[in-house]
Amino acid sequence: MCGLAGILVGRADEPGARAGLLERMNAAQAxxxxxxxxxxxxxxVSLGHQRLSIIDLAAGQQPLANEDGDVLTVYNGEIYNHEPLRRELQERGHRFRTRCDTEVIVHAWEEWGERCVERLRGMFSLAVWDRRRGRLFLARDRLGIKPLCYAELPDGRLLFASEIKALLACPELPRTLDPAAVEEYFAFGYVPEPRSLFAAVRKLPPGHTLTVTPGLPLGEPRQYWDVAFEADPAWGEEAAAEALLERLREAVRLRMAADVPLGAFLSGGVDSSAVTALMSELSDRPVDACSIGFGERRYDEAEHARAVAGHLGLRHHLDTVEPERFALIDELARLYDEPFADSSALPTYEVSRLTRCRVTVALSGDGGDELLAGYRRYRGYAREQRLRGRLPAPLRRAVFGPLGRCYPKADWAPRALRGKATFQALAADPVTGYLRSVALLDDASRRRLFSGRLRGELQGYHAGEVLRRHAAATHAPERDPVAFAQYLDLKTWLPGDILTKVDRASMAHALEVRVPLLDHQLVEWAATLPSSLKVRGGEGKYLLKRALEPRLPRGALYRRKQGFELPVAEWLRGPLRGRLRGAVLGERLADSGLFDPGCLRRLVDEHQAGRANHARALWSLLMFESFLRQRVEEVAV
Incomplete structure (x- = not known):
């Protein structure tokens, strides 16, 4: 795993003038x-690279060139099919000097040009400079496991890097915030691709490439991959379970290649347990599995991880930490370069730190919920869609829309009396309905939170456009609400939250994390499964659990999903009480001009008095304030 950086100029100049900037960009990602x-x-062009050596430790330094030196690459990731690709390219006359996967990229570019990414199986962000063609090629893997961002400066220079902080090493990069990105952050809890919180910076979307010719206008990224959710009704349960296990075994096997110590994250949940179980079958020695436990039993999964480790005969490394690592709030703002409202970033950072003490590469179970419909919200959304489908849309909007607006909000009341949310859900179209199920703050809450100035700058822009853009391109039919929700998550939540969280937290400790469940061939195959094999009887990931029954304890397969939950609401009323008031009611958010001061005070007072639970809104504001403080000299609002 690595960090890449680069500078492309529109007009040839003295390379020495760029050396200092590239050195600072590299240092920012060390x-x-x-x-x-x-x-x-x-x-x-100037190309920079920071290397974490995983394969062919003695060679493979980057930037790496072909034999003639006219094609160079810097890249971050792992190409798991590099050996068969190498053999194919050698048969076509290409000569290799190393056995690292990086060298495959330059020869694949020579052979197949922009379509070379279609031949790569793995996780990657990469840049290829072709001097003969005078062309820069940027690409990101299909699911967005590895990051890549870029910015075009007013003077025509193009900067690109693995992380935004490397771009910020350039003082000429405009620091103005993007109002639309602020709207998206408070809707989703992260800023989805292609935006970043900085108006001048873009993230290359997953499954896209960008080809740049010096001196010509910067074009739009080109999509080279998508997944089609087209269920094959011929799949029977037994055959599908066997095929799933075989395909997952292959994905795990490919990701066990390394010249450094290798292990696994083990939470004790279904996905990480599945990965470690198959690693154990494929390994000739006990697998090193790393888990994290919390001092507070309510949030501790250590007992479940210990049971799985004992069942599989793993070499289990369990560390217990206190979840109240509040100093990490500012560290996370520095790592993520943008506000990031997923509080599970704290334990993810901790488990990465503890794992790196023992191994350099870890396999994780990330992606299983999106791949095989494990989230509870999928079942809820499907129920809502069935209700919506019983009435015509115009009638639903005419009847339930006004009721949803007029009915009082009553989160404190018994569920049967919470009519407002039900009416709003029934009035919604499929995309709006799904946004309601994933939103950090709903539309009304964001309107109250934002200042008049910010609402004016948004000019009517709504975060739902992110989902609508993907829904317009989806191959997942609305008549299958589970598949529809999975597709939207694969395009937004997965790369924007889950994979961003794991990448930044692990790379902060120079730990490479590999995700077998997001092998693109496995993802494409799983999209052919009927939703009835993914969700059955209120049970998500049904097929995976069914396939794993001979290998794992039932307690690991069928217990209630927990995840890295943290007592955020209690923290904000207790040990973080003073910090919360100082941050949310302090000068920095007030001076930004983005928020309504009265709303900020009401959120803090009501939450700390116990009259309401505003933990999600307040945590997101706490992270936003920390971001502004970290970037106080860089941000223009």
Whole structure:
């Protein structure tokens, strides 16, 4: 795993003028690759790289060139099919000097050009400079496991890097915030691709490439991959379970190749247990599995992880930490470069730190919920869609829309009396309905939170456009609400929250995390499964659990999903009480001009008095304030 950086100029200049900036960009990402630092400068381009050595430790330094030196690459990730690709390219006359996967990229570019990414199986973000064609090629893996961002400066220079902080090493980069990104952050809890919180910075979306010719206008990214949710009704349960296990076994096997110590994250849940179980079958020695426990039993999964480890005969490493690592709030703002409202980033950071003490590469179970419909919200959304389907949309909007607006909000009341949310759900279209199920703050809450100035700058823009854009391109039919929700999550929640969280938290400790459940061939195959094999009898991930019954204890398969939950509401009334008031009611948020001061005070007072639970809103504001404080000299609002 590594960090890449680069500068492309529109007009050839003296490379030495770029050397200082590239050095600062590299240094900003040194945590991603502490083993080696590399740089290359020529008339139109400068390429930088920070390497975490995983395969072919003695060779493979980057930037890496072909035999003639006219094609160079820097890349971050792992190409799991590099050996068969190498053999194919050698048969076509290409000569290799190393056995690392990086060298496959330059020869694949020579052979197949922009379509080379279609041949790569793995996780990657990469840049290829072709001097003969005068062309820069940027690409990101299909699911968005590895990050890539870029910015075009007013003087025509193009900067690109693994993390935004590397771009911020350039003082000429405009720091103005994007109002639409602020709206998206408070709707989703993160800023979805292609936006970043900085108006000048874009994230390359998953499954996209960007080809740049120096001196020409910057074009739009090109999509090279998508997944089609087209259920094959011929799948029977037994055959599908066997096929799922075989495909997952292959994905795990490919990700066990490494020249450094390798282990696994083990939470004790279904997905991480599945991965470690198959690793154990494929390994000739006990697997190193790392878990984290919390001092507070209500949030502790250590007992479940210990049971799985004992059942599989793992070499289990369990560390207990107190969840109240509040100093990490500011550290997370520095790591993520944007406000990031998922509080589970704290334990993810901790388990990455503890795992890196023992191994350099860890396999995780991330992606299982999106792949095989494990989230409870999928079942809820499907129920709502069935209700909506019984009445015509115009009638639903005419009857339930006004009721939803007029009926009082009553979160305190018994569920049967909470009519407002039900009426609003019935009036919604499929995309709006799904946004309601995933939103950090609903529309009305965001309107109250935002200042008049910010609402004016938004000019009517609504975060729901993110989902509508993907829904318009989806191959998941609305008549299958589970598949529809899965597709939207694969395009938004998965890369924007889950994979961003794991990448930044793990790379902060120079730990490479591999995700077998997000092998793109496995994802494509799983999309052919009928939703009835994913959700059955109120049980999510039904097929995976069914396939794993001979291998794992029932307690690991069928217990209630927990995840890295934290007592945020209690913290904000207790040990974080003073910090919350100082941050949310302090000068920094007030001076930003983005928020309504009266709303901020009401949120804090009501939550700390116990009259309401505003934990999600307040945590997101706490992270936003920390971001502004971390970037106080860089941000223009």
């Amino acid at each position: 945590h991603r690759g502490p083993d080696q630092s590399g740089a290359h400068h020529e008339a139109r």
